[in-house]
Amino acid sequence: MTRKELFVLKDLLGTNNQVAAEIRRSLRERRVLAVNFLSSPGSGKTTLLERLVDVFKSRFRLAVIEGDVETERDAERIRARGVTAWQITTGGACHLDARMVGKVLAEVPADIDFLFIENVGNLVCPASFDLGESLRCVLLSAPEGDDKPKKYPKAFLTAQCLILTKMDLAAALEFDAAKAAAEALSMNPKLQVFRTSAKTGAGVEELAAFFTESLERMRSSGA
Amino acid sequence: MHELSVVQGLFERLAEELKPYGDCRVTLVRLRVGVLSGVVPELLQSAFEAYRKGTFAESAVLEIDVTKPVFRCRACGGESFREELDYSCAKCGSRDVELVSGDELILEKLEVETDQ
Numbered sequence: 001m002t003r004k005e006l007f008v009l010k011d012l013l014g015t016n017n018q019v020a021a022e023i024r025r026s027l028r029e030r031r032v033l034a035v036n037f038l039s040s041p042g043s044g045k046t047t048l049l050e051r052l053v054d055v056f057k058s059r060f061r062l063a064v065i066e067g068d069v070e071t072e073r074d075a076e077r078i079r080a081r082g083v084t085a086w087q088i089t090t091g092g093a094c095h096l097d098a099r100m101v102g103k104v105l106a107e108v109p110a111d112i113d114f115l116f117i118e119n120v121g122n123l124v125c126p127a128s129f130d131l132g133e134s135l136r137c138v139l140l141s142a143p144e145g146d147d148k149p150k151k152y153p154k155a156f157l158t159a160q161c162l163i164l165t166k167m168d169l170a171a172a173l174e175f176d177a178a179k180a181a182a183e184a185l186s187m188n189p190k191l192q193v194f195r196t197s198a199k200t201g202a203g204v205e206e207l208a209a210f211f212t213e214s215l216e217r218m219r220s221s222g223a
Numbered sequence: 224m225h226e227l228s229v230v231q232g233l234f235e236r237l238a239e240e241l242k243p244y245g246d247c248r249v250t251l252v253r254l255r256v257g258v259l260s261g262v263v264p265e266l267l268q269s270a271f272e273a274y275r276k277g278t279f280a281e282s283a284v285l286e287i288d289v290t291k292p293v294f295r296c297r298a299c300g301g302e303s304f305r306e307e308l309d310y311s312c313a314k315c316g317s318r319d320v321e322l323v324s325g326d327e328l329i330l331e332k333l334e335v336e337t338d339q
Contacts, residue, residue, distance in 0.1 A: 003250075006333040008240055012233055012254070013328055095225050125225035128261040128328070150308055154261040157322065186318050187310045 016129055019098035023105060023132025027115065033215040034115040036131050038155055039139035041121030044165040046074045047198040048139070048207075049116055053083050055208045060113040065104055067096040067120045074118060084109075095125040098132055113215060127154035135214055137161040142169040146180035149187060156184045161192045163207065168197040226266040229328065230274045236330055237280065244337050249280035251334035255288045259308075259326040264289055292325030 011017060027034050037045045049064065056062055064085040066074040075087035086104045088096060096119050108115065117133060119126040138159040140148055143166060149156040156162065162184050164177050181193045192210060196203035233252070241247055252271075256262055264287045271285045292305045296312035302323065303313035311318045 002337050002339060004244070004247075004335050004337060006240060006335065008236075008330045008333060010236060010240075010330050011328065012229055012236065012330055015232055015235055093225070093228060095228070097228065124261060128225060128229075153259055153308060154326065157259065157326070187308075189319060 013128060013130075016098045019102055020130035020132040023098055023102055024134070026105070027132060027134070028218070030110050030112075031219050032112055032115050033135065033211065033218055034117060034131075034133040035135045035137060035211065036117045036119060036126075036133035037137050037139060038119045038123070038126045038159070039121065039141070039165075040123045040144060043121070043139045043141035043144060044198055045118050045121070045139055046077055048163065048165060048196060048204070049118060050077060050081060051198045051201065051204045052116070052208060052211075053078060053081050055204060056114065056211075057081070057083055061109075061111060062114050062116065063108045063112045065096075065101060065108075065115065065117045067100075067118060069093070069120060090120060093120070094122045095120050095129050096131060097129045101131045114211065123148070123152040123155050127152075127158050134218060135160050135211070137163050139163045139165050140180060140184075142166040142173045142175035142177075146176045147183070149180065149184040153187060156191070157188050159188070159191060161194070161210070164193070164195045166197060166199070167195045167202060168199050226262055226270040227274070229262055229267060230270040233271070233330065234274060234278065234280070237333070240330075240333065241279065241335065244335065245339060247279065247335045247337040249283040249333055249335050251284050251286065251332070252280065252330070253286040253288065253332040255290055255327060255329040255331050257290050257292070257325040257327045259292055259322065260328045261326075262328055288331070290325055290327065293323045294320040295323045296320050 039045055062083050064078045066087045070089050072087045075085040078085035088100050136159045138155045177195055194203050194207045275281055295302050296317050297319040298317035299315040301314040312320050
């Protein structure tokens with residue numbers, strides 16, 4: 001019997017990252033902008049997506065992937081607005097990973113402009129899993145409180161975009177949007193911050209314009 | 224609680240690393256886990272203990288080396304360790320810092336026994 005020491009030094013999420021890199025390459029070839037929405041359950045991901053889909057559907061070709069532990073409910077809400085949606089039910093897992101997205105992507109038409117991926121509601125675990133997205137958006141809703149960025153750092157550190165949601169409730173809940181944004185920006189100065197209300201529609205056009213610019217930038221960079 | 228998925232990935236990685244050695248048993252696995260990796264070391268330990276049963280790592284010990292965040296300052300160029308999640312430069316106080324390490328999840332080292 002021999003004993004051996006093996007020095008490996010490999011990223012444990014390496015397999016996921018490889019699949020994600022493959023997805024990113026393939027989406028870029030197809031000139032699709034993929035956006036991964038990540039947040040706690042109930043922070044308004046699906047409702048915001050419904051508003052975005054309404055703004056975009058006459059101008060762009062869209063596909064939506066919904067991630068949940070169980071049920072088709074979110075995909076049904078998107079389909080009800082006339083947009084194709086796929087539901088991934090993880091059957092217990094608290095996040096989407098690149099393989100799950102890769103499987104669905106095989107069915108998604110190649111000629112879309114935007115792919116919106118709504119992750120499983122969870123402000124912790126999904127942050128560790130690259131899905132091959134071009135943009136990661138973290139949502140923080142007024143009822144959750146303005147002190148969350150430092151409590152759940154990874155989601156805010158890895159996103160490019162912070163969307164404050166349910167801003168129509170901010171005053172009643174004493175949610176300080178400037179404080180939440182400042183805390184998130186102190187951790188990640190490159191974050192683009194949006195204040196939205198899916199109820200009043202505030203901020204939705206600005207967010208849609210940002211996604212449109214991001215799509216155009218990706219396409220004009222020739223990638 | 225995605226530690227079980229992480230452990231599942233770890234075992235896929237282990238199987239890959241051990242291919243060249245034929246039949247063998249893993250006796251030690253050492254991981255480097257950053258405070259900002261999003262993984263809880265205690266949960267990783269329990270997930271590992273649950274997952275290893277009946278595998279080539281059944282009796283393996285899991286060592287976890289927890290690393291603190293290191294920031295590089297864009298203003299003064301200095302690098303600083305931070306005990307707490309204070310996203311600023313320890314040298315000049317600037318908040319214009321980027322995370323250099325402390326969010327990693329790395330398989331560092333294995334010890335194995337082989338019959339060869």
